[in-house]
Each structure stands twice: as structure tokens, then as C-alpha cells.
Amino acid sequence: MGSGIYVHAFRDGDVVPMDATAVREVLVPYAPYDVPDGEPVEWVRAADGSDADVYLHLGVSFDRPGPGVLDIVAELARRTGAAIVLLGDPTVIVTSEEDVRQLPEDLRARAVVVPPAALTGQAIEQVVRPRPQPRRRPLLPPFPYHPDPVATGSVRAADEPCACCGHDQGWIYTGPVYGEDVPDGRLCPYCVAYGTAARRHGVFFNDVAAGRMPDEAARQICERTPGFATWQDWGWPAHCGDGAVFLGAAGARELRPYPDALDQLRRECAAWGWPDGTVEEFLAALDKDGQPTGYLFRCRVCGTHLARADFT
Ligand SMILES: [Zn+2]
Ligand SMILES: [Zn+2]
Structure with a gap:
């Protein structure tokens, strides 16, 4: 969640002061200390125990808000109709289309409208949560006799541990495994390619008729080459x-x-x-x-x- 959140009121493209009474009424109940009359709230703590330093200026900024503090941010925006501006994230959250028109021009395209009834800490989190990045997967080992096992369907991207080495390698072998001690679960293509599965479990992946090719090639195809159904x-x-x-x-x-x-x-x-x-x-x-x-x-x-x- 970035390093900070600003709550700002905008009118005709300019930042305008927020209603100080409303700000105080929202924040004081969350201050974990007695806020002297006339003094601004400098620290809030949310119901979940997370907290944030608060700075009042034209708007209100929350420094390193914890998850629960987002509920306080949401409440403040609901109460005052101000916009939520996230540091380190292009998104600006406002509560109505009319509020979008009040934003400076460069912020308008980045505005997301969340109606007051739906504006919660969780809603803020969902708007700004980075889209999940596809997992980067390592290069597959070379298979000279089956060079593209992903294209043929014998190896698939997967997030699961290999039954041989125990590691989630990002890929899993989906072809047939033969032998007497076939492990429970699927194998990663590295344990196929490097012969680990064949050595540890005596398994093989393909049949090769005897005498058709040199023994080394036959062994490589049997023991270290992905098969297919x-x-x-x-x-x-x-x-x-x-x-x-x-x-x-x-x-x-x-x-x-x-x-x-x-x-x-x-x-x-x-x-x-x-x-x-x-x-x-x-x-x-x-x-x-x-x-x-x-x-x-x-x-x-x-x-x-x-x-x-x-x-x-
Ligand atoms: Zn493995
Ligand atoms: Zn030939």
C-alpha cells in the first residue's frame, strides 16, 4: 500500500481546505491519546491495531497506513466528499462523477469512482492492489528428443511441488511415468531431464525398441525425455x-x-x-x-x- 495516502478536497481543479470540524469528528475517536482542544489529530490507531501518523494541512495525509487505517481513510472521504490520492499509485478515488469534474485535469483520467456506500478500507485496497503479475518461470531444461514439451502438452506451467525433488519449479511433467516405484504426484521436468527421477525411482517415460539406436540415445529417450500419452x-x-x-x-x-x-x-x-x-x-x-x-x-x-x- 505505498508509503502514504492523502485525502484532499478539490474544487475547479484546485486543492481547497477541508471542513476542519468534520475532519476532527472523524479522526478524534481513533486517536489513541487525548487530543487537546484546538490541536490537530497527529496519530490514529484502527480497530485492527494498525496505525498511522497523520498530518493536517489543506488536506489530511496518512503516513504508512496499516490495513485498518484504510477504513478510517474511507470514513473521512465518505464524510467530507474529499478525494483519496495514493502516493506511489496513479489511482485517485472519488465518491461521485461530479467529484471527478472537480479534479485537476491530469488527475481526472486516473480517477476511480467508488460510491460512498461502497467506500471501505477493503474497497481502497482492491482499487490499488497491484494486478497479480504472471509468475516468471525458469527456462526448461533441454530435451534433445522432445524439444518443445510445452507445445506438445507434456509439460505445463504449474505451481506445485515435484514428487521427486520436492521443489515447486514452476513447471510440471504431465506425460506418462512407467515403472514399479512411480512416485505419488507429478514430476518436474528437471527431475526428468537430469535423470533424477529415473535414478531415484527407477521410472522411465518412453519405450524404445531394442537395437534401433545406440544405447546412449535409447537411455536418454527412456529415462530423461518427456513422454506423451x-x-x-x-x-x-x-x-x-x-x-x-x-x-x-x-x-x-x-x-x-x-x-x-x-x-x-x-x-x-x-x-x-x-x-x-x-x-x-x-x-x-x-x-x-x-x-x-x-x-x-x-x-x-x-x-x-x-x-x-x-x-x-
Ligand atoms: Zn523435481
Ligand atoms: Zn535420417
Whole structure:
């Protein structure tokens, strides 16, 4: 709540003195000491125990008001019709549209009208409370075989602790976790990327068919690469002696720019003994968000696109 609040009366764009009797009648009951007759109130304490130094000049200023003091500020503004000007905040609170017209021109655009019946300390707080800033989240660790797990939906922004390291890292892994000792709760992508979850819990995230790629690549894909939900079990594709890079789920429309991937799918379906017409119908029915669905990969070596089809 900034360092201070001014309550000021304005007329025709100028600050004018406030009604001293009204100011005194509002403030004296909150003074935690005997205010001598004719002396200004210099200190108020609110019902919640918070307090503020008070300075009377043309208006009334409250230095470092606690939360309860805002109720006193509100009461003073209600009683006198004066404006509430917040130090360190562009907002000016007034109680009517007519009061907006009395403000200096540069303050008018910053005015918020809160009718007297609604003007409370809480209302002041709500008007000036800084809008919540979106949380800044750290960079994700690199995943060479699944480079954008946020785009594919396998990692999401979240404010929750990781079931492995216990830290709220700002991101959470939402894909499948396999193994016998799968921890209760979700994992952060750092515990996936650095192999912590695999080491501590023996978990893995993807299946890789044996012998398709070097062991190191297979281990990285199994143990340190985000997986994604699939209908069927199948091995991670390989090309040019390495594991392929997962680009995301893809339907017929998303696959259209990749004739190499479609051709490869076509051959795969033909190998299942499907007639040509069935294969083409199947390819046209691929749906990014439903089933059958396709998964798009790219070879890390030659750049060829590969696709996998998946359905129950
Ligand atoms: Zn973690
Ligand atoms: Zn290749």
C-alpha cells in the first residue's frame, strides 16, 4: 500500500481546505491519546491495531497506513466528499462523477469512482492492489528428443511441488511415468531431464525398441525425455542410427506439409495388409486431438519427417 495516502478536497481543479470540524469528528475517536482542544489529530490507531501518523494541512495525509487505517481513510472521504490520492499509485478515488469534474485535469483520467456506500478500507485496497503479475518461470531444461514439451502438452506451467525433488519449479511433467516405484504426484521436468527421477525411482517415460539406436540415445529417450500419452504401446522411432525428435501429435491437416511422413505412414499401413482405399481413408481421418491420431517426428541426422499412427 505505498508509503502514504492523502485525502484532499478539490474544487475547479484546485486543492481547497477541508471542513476542519468534520475532519476532527472523524479522526478524534481513533486517536489513541487525548487530543487537546484546538490541536490537530497527529496519530490514529484502527480497530485492527494498525496505525498511522497523520498530518493536517489543506488536506489530511496518512503516513504508512496499516490495513485498518484504510477504513478510517474511507470514513473521512465518505464524510467530507474529499478525494483519496495514493502516493506511489496513479489511482485517485472519488465518491461521485461530479467529484471527478472537480479534479485537476491530469488527475481526472486516473480517477476511480467508488460510491460512498461502497467506500471501505477493503474497497481502497482492491482499487490499488497491484494486478497479480504472471509468475516468471525458469527456462526448461533441454530435451534433445522432445524439444518443445510445452507445445506438445507434456509439460505445463504449474505451481506445485515435484514428487521427486520436492521443489515447486514452476513447471510440471504431465506425460506418462512407467515403472514399479512411480512416485505419488507429478514430476518436474528437471527431475526428468537430469535423470533424477529415473535414478531415484527407477521410472522411465518412453519405450524404445531394442537395437534401433545406440544405447546412449535409447537411455536418454527412456529415462530423461518427456513422454506423451498414447493409445497403444510402441517404440520410439529411429532414423539414420539415432532416435528421432518428437514434434507433437498431428492430424491429417498437420501432416499435409510433410509428404515424406505421410508416405512412410502409407507404407506402414500397407505392410499391415490394408487395401489402398482403406489406407487413404485412414490417413484422412487422422485427428490431432482424437483418434486415430498421428505423431510427427523428425530425423536428427537427415531431417526427414516421420509419422506414427495410433489408435485403440
Ligand atoms: Zn523435481
Ligand atoms: Zn535420417
